Amino acid sequence: MTIDEIRQSFYSLQQSIHGNKPLVYLDNAATTQTLQPALDALIAYYHQGNANVHRATHTLATNATHALEETRKAVQQFIHAKESTEIIFTSGTTASINLVANSYGAAYIQPGDEILISEMEHHSNIVPWQLACERKGAHLAVIPINDQGELIMEEFEKRLKPRTKIVALTQVSNNLGTINPIAEIVQKAHAVGAVVLVDAAQAVAHMPIDVQQLDCDFLIFSSHKMYAPTGVGVLYGKRALLEQLPPYQVGGGMIDQVTLPQSTYTGLPYKFEAGTPNTANIVALGAAIAWLQAIGWKYIMEYEQQLSAYAKQLLQDIKGLRLISTARDSVGILSFAIPTMHHLDIGLLLDAQGIAVRTGHGCTQPLMKRLGVDGIVRASIGIYNTEAEITYFVEQLARIIR
Ligand code: PLP
Numbered sequence: 339m340t341i342d343e344i345r346q347s348f349y350s351l352q353q354s355i356h357g358n359k360p361l362v363y364l365d366n367a368a369t370t371q372t373l374q375p376a377l378d379a380l381i382a383y384y385h386q387g388n389a390n391v392h393r394a395t396h397t398l399a400t401n402a403t404h405a406l407e408e409t410r411k412a413v414q415q416f417i418h419a420k421e422s423t424e425i426i427f428t429s430g431t432t433a434s435i436n437l438v439a440n441s442y443g444a445a446y447i448q449p450g451d452e453i454l455i456s457e458m459e460h461h462s463n464i465v466p467w468q469l470a471c472e473r474k475g476a477h478l479a480v481i482p483i484n485d486q487g488e489l490i491m492e493e494f495e496k497r498l499k500p501r502t503k504i505v506a507l508t509q510v511s512n513n514l515g516t517i518n519p520i521a522e523i524v525q526k527a528h529a530v531g532a533v534v535l536v537d538a539a540q541a542v543a544h545m546p547i548d549v550q551q552l553d554c555d556f557l558i559f560s561s562h563k564m565y566a567p568t569g570v571g572v573l574y575g576k577r578a579l580l581e582q583l584p585p586y587q588v589g590g591g592m593i594d595q596v597t598l599p600q601s602t603y604t605g606l607p608y609k610f611e612a613g614t615p616n617t618a619n620i621v622a623l624g625a626a627i628a629w630l631q632a633i634g635w636k637y638i639m640e641y642e643q644q645l646s647a648y649a650k651q652l653l654q655d656i657k658g659l660r661l662i663s664t665a666r667d668s669v670g671i672l673s674f675a676i677p678t679m680h681h682l683d684i685g686l687l688l689d690a691q692g693i694a695v696r697t698g699h700g701c702t703q704p705l706m707k708r709l710g711v712d713g714i715v716r717a718s719i720g721i722y723n724t725e726a727e728i729t730y731f732v733e734q735l736a737r738i739i740r
Contacts, residue, residue: 359692367718379625409624430571434558439466449475487514510540515671566626646670652732670719681713
């Protein structure tokens with residue numbers, strides 16, 4: 339597929355902003371634009387008949403159930419899970435982390451235990467653990483980062499203790515772009531008996547994920563960061579672990595027997611899928627996965643790395659710009675600060691030229707504190723961005739600064 343063909347698959351990219359500025363969308367780390375084949379799958383699902391899954395025996399219900407379960411298998415293959423029962427659908431990364439923090443927290447965290455996160459986590463991978471610690475009298479320990487925006491691995495090892503119960507880390511930082519050495523982290527955490535949750539929200543659209551190779555215990559991501567519609571999340575968990583966990587949300591669809599005094603629950607994955615799932619958007623996620631697989635990781639990674647290197651080089655040449663994304667191993671997330679300007683002003687002035695970037699703390703206030711800034715500007719690359727867009731963005735940025 340050529341870049342033009344890729345861009346043709348995204349209707350929203352064809353628009354102009356403020357009347358005559360062609361859209362340059364560089365806020366992909368927040369949410370990607372939505373792929374037409376995913377939207378087609380969503381509409382086709384509704385056209386062919388919407389029905390509740392896993393309940394009725396009529397044809398529409400059977401078809402809806404089949405479509406949902408086929409997507410579960412597609413997700414299983416996409417992240418190389420052993421079984422499709424290890425794939426749980428939620429409403430997003432945040433919901434998936436809350437599920438684990440509540441369920442695993444209730445079952446396994448004791449007073450005096452430790453939960454280990456890092457200084458670069460998204461608020462979604464901080465706050466649920468703060469609450470889990472509060473509920474159980476546990477302690478939240480934090481791995482610091484170095485000045486390049488990388489985890490300090492010696493500090494990680496120092497913080498691993500027999501009472502570390504869970505290590506919850508991002509695979510890729512949403513504001514630094516840093517790719518963390520997850521396989522090594524998992525191996526070291528397992529050596530002290532801790533389980534590892536991987537927040538793959540920023541990894542899933544940019545690199546292949548193999549949960550068996552990583553040997554992680556939980557892995558989590560959202561549909562809206564991988565060219566699918568909003569509203570769907572995935573929680574992968576090792577079967578043996580998930581089986582031991584109590585349900586988080588309860589209600590229809592996850593029960594075995596209900597009597598008025600008490601209930602028993604059904605097995606995986608339904609034990610964690612209370613209520614009617616977001617079937618249409620789950621089906622659309624399946625179409626996005628098929629599209630990403632058809633393009634192939636080799637192309638995606640090479641293309642995005644090349645664009646990212648080009649953007650970094652141009653940004654580094656801007657006088658007075660402090661580049662924040664400086665890790666050696668990283669994806670196309672380019673954050674920076676201009677000490678003489680407010681990030682919000684830069685965002686508004688770029689928007690006036692049709693350029694969409696993220697500004698502010700980027701849901702990482704502890705990271706902002708570590709960096710000594712109250713906000714950043716973040717340009718994040720997606721599969722449909724072009725070299726011409728990067729050139730235009732950096733030219734406009736330089737002009738604004740001047
Ligand atoms: N974790 C990371 C690393 C993220 O980048 C994000 C979103 O930006 C989230 C978690 C939260 O994702 P969601 O809002 O889809 O739940």
